[in-house]
Amino acid sequence: xxxxxxxxxxxxxxxxxxxxxxxxxxxxxxxxxxxxxxxxxxxxxxxxxxxxxxxxxxxxxxxxxxxxxxxxxxxxxxxxxxxxxxxxxxxxxxxxxxxxxxxxxxxxxxxxxxxxxxxxxxxxxxxxxxxxxxxxxxxxxxxxxxxxxxxxxxxxxxxxxxxxxxxxxxxxxxxxxxxxxxxxxxxxxxxxxxxxxxxxxxxxxxxxxxxxxxxxxxxxxxxxxxxxxxxxxxxxxxxxxxxxxxxxxxxxxxxxxxxxxxxxxxxxxxxxxxxxxxxxxxxxxxxxxxxxxxxxxxxxxxxxxxxxxxxxxxxxxxxxxxxxxxxxxxxxxxxxxxxxxxxxxxxxxxxxxxxxxxxxxxxxxxxxxxxxxxxxxxxxxxxxxxxxxxxxxxxxxxxxxxxxxxxxxxxxxxxxxxxxxxxxxxxxxxxxxxxxxxxxxxxxxxxxxxxxxxxxxxxxxxxxxxxxxxxxxxxxxxxxxxxxxxxxxxxxxxxxxxxxxxxxxxxxxxxxxxxxxxxxxxxxxxxxxxxxxxxxxxxxxxxxxxxxxxxxxxxxxxxxxxxxxxxxxxxxxxxxxxxxxxxxxxxxxxxxxxxxxxxxxxxxxxxxxxxxxxxxxxxxxxxxxxxxxxxxxxxxxxxxxxxxxxxxxxxxxxxxxxxxxxxxxxxxxxxxxxxxxxxxxxxxxxxxxxxxxxxxxxxxxxxxxxxxxxxxxxxxxxxxxxxx
Numbered sequence: 001x002x003x004x005x006x007x008x009x010x011x012x013x014x015x016x017x018x019x020x021x022x023x024x025x026x027x028x029x030x031x032x033x034x035x036x037x038x039x040x041x042x043x044x045x046x047x048x049x050x051x052x053x054x055x056x057x058x059x060x061x062x063x064x065x066x067x068x069x070x071x072x073x074x075x076x077x078x079x080x081x082x083x084x085x086x087x088x089x090x091x092x093x094x095x096x097x098x099x100x101x102x103x104x105x106x107x108x109x110x111x112x113x114x115x116x117x118x119x120x121x122x123x124x125x126x127x128x129x130x131x132x133x134x135x136x137x138x139x140x141x142x143x144x145x146x147x148x149x150x151x152x153x154x155x156x157x158x159x160x161x162x163x164x165x166x167x168x169x170x171x172x173x174x175x176x177x178x179x180x181x182x183x184x185x186x187x188x189x190x191x192x193x194x195x196x197x198x199x200x201x202x203x204x205x206x207x208x209x210x211x212x213x214x215x216x217x218x219x220x221x222x223x224x225x226x227x228x229x230x231x232x233x234x235x236x237x238x239x240x241x242x243x244x245x246x247x248x249x250x251x252x253x254x255x256x257x258x259x260x261x262x263x264x265x266x267x268x269x270x271x272x273x274x275x276x277x278x279x280x281x282x283x284x285x286x287x288x289x290x291x292x293x294x295x296x297x298x299x300x301x302x303x304x305x306x307x308x309x310x311x312x313x314x315x316x317x318x319x320x321x322x323x324x325x326x327x328x329x330x331x332x333x334x335x336x337x338x339x340x341x342x343x344x345x346x347x348x349x350x351x352x353x354x355x356x357x358x359x360x361x362x363x364x365x366x367x368x369x370x371x372x373x374x375x376x377x378x379x380x381x382x383x384x385x386x387x388x389x390x391x392x393x394x395x396x397x398x399x400x401x402x403x404x405x406x407x408x409x410x411x412x413x414x415x416x417x418x419x420x421x422x423x424x425x426x427x428x429x430x431x432x433x434x435x436x437x438x439x440x441x442x443x444x445x446x447x448x449x450x451x452x453x454x455x456x457x458x459x460x461x462x463x464x465x466x467x468x469x470x471x472x473x474x475x476x477x478x479x480x481x482x483x484x485x486x487x488x489x490x491x492x493x494x495x496x497x498x499x500x501x502x503x504x505x506x507x508x509x510x511x512x513x514x515x516x517x518x519x520x521x522x523x524x525x526x527x528x529x530x531x532x533x534x535x536x537x538x539x540x541x542x543x544x545x546x547x548x549x550x551x552x553x554x555x556x557x558x559x560x561x562x563x564x565x566x567x568x569x570x571x572x573x574x575x576x577x578x579x580x581x582x583x584x585x586x587x588x589x590x591x592x593x594x595x596x597x598x599x600x601x602x603x604x605x606x607x608x609x610x611x612x613x614x615x616x617x618x619x620x621x622x623x624x625x626x627x628x629x630x631x632x633x634x635x636x637x638x639x640x641x642x643x644x645x646x647x648x649x650x651x652x653x654x655x656x657x658x659x660x661x662x663x664x665x666x667x668x669x670x671x672x673x674x675x676x677x678x679x680x681x682x683x684x685x686x687x688x689x690x691x692x693x694x695x696x697x698x699x700x701x702x703x704x705x706x707x708x709x710x711x712x713x714x715x716x717x718x719x720x721x722x723x724x
Contacts, residue, residue: 021293021630023241023263023276026065029360030272030463032262033083033127035185036250037093043250044111045260046073046095047275048082050462052323052356055081056095058111063297064250064258064277066305069320073115074106075328082461083127083183083246089138094154096121096128096140103128103142105155119155123148130154131186131193133219141184141195147220164221167199168212168229176208177201185248186219192286193219196231196259198245203269203455206237209245211261213288228289232261232278238655238662240632241276242266249280249288252297257282259290267656268362269454270384270428272463309357309466309483313340318355325354325383325467339479342470344376349393350386350405352377352471357483359425359466363551363595365486366466367422369438371477372396378476380421382430382450383467388458390450392421392432393469401432401445404453411444423466424486425450426595427550427656447599487551497597499543499555506531506539506561529600535559536588536604538569546625548634552595554658556623556636559588559604581618582644589623589638593658603659607640611664618643622680634658637668639679646670647677 027034033048043064049055056073074081079100087094094107095115103125104118125142130150132138138150140157145165149158167181176199183198192215201208211232214223234244247261257280262273279294309321315335332343332353346352359366359382372378372394379400381391387405394400396417402408413419415436422441424431428451433441453464466483470476496513507527511519522528531539539561546554562584564570576585587608594600608617623638637651650665669678 022278022290023244024065024278025274026061026260026277027059027067027275028271029274029358030465031275031358032273032461033183033246034248034260034262034275035084035086036248036260037086037088038250038252039088039111041253043252044070044086044093045275046084046086048084048461049074049077049323050080050082050460051326052465053077053326053328054323056084056097056106056115057320058086060111061305063299064252064260065296066299068305069307071112072320073108073113074118077104077118080460085128085130085185087130089130089132089154094130096130098126098128098142103140107154121150121155121157123157123161125161127183127198129184129186129195131188131219137219139219141186143180143182143184145181145184145197145223162220165195165197165214165223167197168214168225170199170210170212170230174200174207175205176210177204183246187249189282190286192217194249194288195223196247196249198247199230200233200245201243202245202273202461203243203264206239206242206266207234209234209243209263211245211247211259215286226287228283228287231289232259234263237266238653240266242269243273244276254295254297256280256294257288258294265362267451268428269456270450270464271359271362273461307358307360309360311340311481312338313479313481314338315340321357322355323357325356327353329353334475339371339477340468341373341475341477342468343475344373344470344472346471347377348471349379349381349383349389349391349402349467349469352469354383355468356383356465357467358463359483361485361487363426363486364483365422365424366481366483367420368468368481369420369479370394370418371479372417373474373476375473376470376476377472378478379469380423381467381469382423382425382453382464384453384458384462384464385460388453389467390430390448390453391423391467391469392434392444393471394419395472399434399444401448403445403448409445420480426486427552429595487549488547497545499545501531501541501543501557502527503562506535506541506563508534508540508543508555508557531561532569534592534602534604535561535590536606537561537564537575537586538567539564540590542622544624546627548625549627549629550656552593553597554625554634555592555594555600556625556638557590557592558586558621558623559590560584560586560621580643582641584619584621587617587620589620589636591636591654591658601657601659605661607661607665610661614665616642618645619647624682626683628653633662636661637681637683639681640665641677646673646675647679649678649681 031047036045043061045059046056054072054075058070059067060070061067081097081099084097096105103121106115106118108115129141141147146161148161178201180201185196187194195214200210210230212229213226216223232244241263244263247259251257278290280288281291334341370378377395379393383389399411399413420435422433430448431446432444435441496516498511508529510522510528513519540557542558565573574585588606591603592600618641620640626635633653639647640650641647648670649668651668653663
C-alpha cells in the first residue's frame with residue numbers, strides 16, 4: 001500500500017510540476033488585435049473597436065498580466081476600425097488604424113487624452129505597424145508586406161507604398177482560410193529589425209491563424225524568415241485555443257520578452273477573440289520563439305484590476321464598460337434617480353438603439369430592471385449584429401423571445417411595464433427569466449442555443465455582447481444592471497450530492513445530504529436514470545460526478561451490466577470469452593454533461609474504436625473526471641487492460657462538450673510487476689510544496705530502509721508525464 005501511494009503521488013507531483021502555464025489569458029472577452037507599448041514601467045494596450053463606440057479602450061498594467069481600463073481614445077470614426085498600432089514616439093502617443101478604406105492616425109501627449117481628431121493618411125491597406133530607423137525616419141507597414149514612409153510628425157505619408165516582404169510559405173496541407181499576410185508589428189533589437197506578422201486568416205478553421213517572424217538589417221528589407229516559424233499556431237482542433245495569431249512583441253522592465261496575441265476559446269467563438277500572453281526566449285543565432293515558463297513581474301496585488309461590468313447608472317456620464325452600436329449618441333441618454341433612460345429608435349433589435357457591454361465568461365448571469373415607456377419596446381438581448389441576436393423584449397403587453405433574428409415567439413406579459421429580466425448563459429445555452437419583485441421568477445425559455453451566433457456564420461469579427469435595447473417611441477428606463485460569473489462558489493453551496501449504482505438494476509442513483517454524513521436517496525430510492533436506456537451494454541456501474549471549472553456537472557460511468565445473462569440481455573455471461581478477455585470485458589464508458597442536474601447530454605464512448613491498437617482491450621471501467629488547470633483541459637482517468645493482462649491506470653483528455661475523446665489513452669500509473677493490477681485510482685489536490693516533496697523523494701531513493709519502501713525513479717512506471 002505504501003509503495004503504491006508513493007509511486008502514484010510521485011507521478012502526480014511530476015504531472016503538476018511540468019505542466020505548462022502558458023498561454024495565459026490576460027484580458028477575457030472580445031479584445032481582438034492587441035497592440036501594446038511600454039512606457040518605462042507602465043504598459044498600455046488597445047484593441048479593435050470595430051463599430052463599438054466610443055472605442056479604442058486603453059488598458060494599463062504594471063506586470064503584463066493584470067490590467068485595468070484607462071480611457072476610450074475616440075468617440076467617432078468612419079466605418080469599422082480594426083487592428084490598431086499603439087506606439088510612443090518622442091514623448092507622444094499615437095494610434096494608427098485602418099477604417100473606411102484608408103488608414104488614420106490619432107495622437108495624444110498623455111495616454112489618458114485628450115486624443116486628437118483622426119487624421120486621414122490617405123494610404124490603403126490594413127493592420128498598420130509603425131517603425132523608425134536609426135536616423136529617426138518613420139515608416140508605416142501595412143498588410144501584404146507593403147511599407148510607406150511617414151513625415152517627421154507621423155501625420156502624413158511621403159511617396160508611394162512599396163512591397164518589400166512576401167511572407168512565410170507554410171505547408172500547403174495546412175487547413176487555413178487564406179494566405180492573408182497582415183498585422184505587421186515591428187521591433188528593433190541588437191542590430192536587427194524584427195517584423196511579427198499574421199497569416200492564414202483570422203477565423204474559419206481552428207488551425208487557420210498563425211504568427212510568423214522575419215528580420216532584416218534595414219527597415220526596408222530584404223527580410224529573412226525565421227527558422228522557428230510559425231511562432232504561434234493552433235495545430236489541432238483539440239487545442240484549447242483556436243485561430244491563435246496577430247502577435248505583438250514586448251520587453252518588460254526585467255529584460256524578459258513576451259508575445260501578446262488573440263485567439264478564440266475552443267467552442268466559444270461567441271465570446272470573440274481573447275487576449276493571451278506567452279513568454280519569449282531569444283536563441284543564440286538571434287531569433288525568438290515561445291517558451292513554456294517564465295517569471296512574471298511582481299506588483300502590488302491590492303490594486304483592483306479588470307473591467308467592472310455591473311452598473312447602478314448613477315451618472316452623469318456613461319460607464320466605461322458601455323458602447324453604442326454604429327453610432328455615438330450620448331445625447332440620447334438621461335440619468336435620473338439611478339435609472340438610465342435611453343431614447344428609442346427603430347422598431348426591432350436589428351435597427352433599435354443599443355448599449356452593449358462585453359461578456360467575459362463561458363458561464364455568466366446578467367439581469368436588469370426595465371421600465372418600458374409609452375409606445376416603447378425595451379429588452380435585454382445578446383447581440384452579434386443586425387441579422388444575429390437573441391434575447392427578450394417587451395412593449396408592456398407581451399414578451400417577445402428572439403431565438404435569432406428570424407425566429408421569435410410571443411408570450412403574454414402579466415407583469416406590466418416594469419419588470420426585471422435575468423439571462424443565464426451557460427456554455428452558449430441560455431435561460432431567460434422574468435420577475436416583478438426579484439424574489440419569484442418565471443422561466444420563459446431555457447436551453448436556447450446561441451452557439452452559432454459568431455463570425456464564421458455571420459462575419460464581421462464581432463462577439464455576442466450583452467445589450468440594452470430601446471426601440472419604438474419614447475424612451476426605456478434601465479436600473480440595477482448586474483453581471484457576474486455564474487460558477488458557484490463554496491459559500492453558495494447548500495448540499496452534498498452522491499451518485500452510486502446498484503447491481504440489482506445497473507441504474508444511476510443519487511442521494512443528497514446537508515451535512516455530508518447522512519444521505520437521503522432521491523426519486524424514492526429508485527434509479528434516477530435507468531442504465532438500460534443510456535448504456536451500450538444496457539447497464540452502468542462506477543458513476544463519478546465532477547463539477548467543472550465552468551460550473552457544469554460532468555458524469556462518467558462504466559458501460560457494463562454484470563448480470564446481462566441473468567437479466568436476459570445476452571446468452572452468455574460475457575459478450576466475449578472470459579478466459580481470453582477476463583471479467584467484464586466491456587470496452588466503453590458513458591459520458592454525460594448537465595448544467596442543472598436535470599437536463600443531460602449523453603455520449604457513449606467505445607475505446608476499442610479510437611484506434612486499431614486498442615481493438616483488443618479487455619475492459620475499461622471505474623472512470624473519474626478531473627480538470628488539468630495547467631493545460632486547461634478536462635481529463636478522464638480510468639482502469640483499463642488488454643485482453644486478460646494486469647490492469648493499469650490510464651488517462652485521456654476530453655473536450656469541453658464532454659462528447660469526444662481528444663487523445664489516445666496514456667498510462668497514468670502501473671506497478672513494476674506486470675502481474676499486479678492497479679485499479680480504481682483517485683486524484684486529489686495535495687496542495688504541497690513541490691520542492692520539499694521532491695527533496696523527500698530523493699531521501700527515500702537514497703535511504704529506502706528508513707521508509708520501508710524502495711523507489712527507483714529510472715523505471716518506466718515512475719516516469720513523469722507531460723502533455724504536449
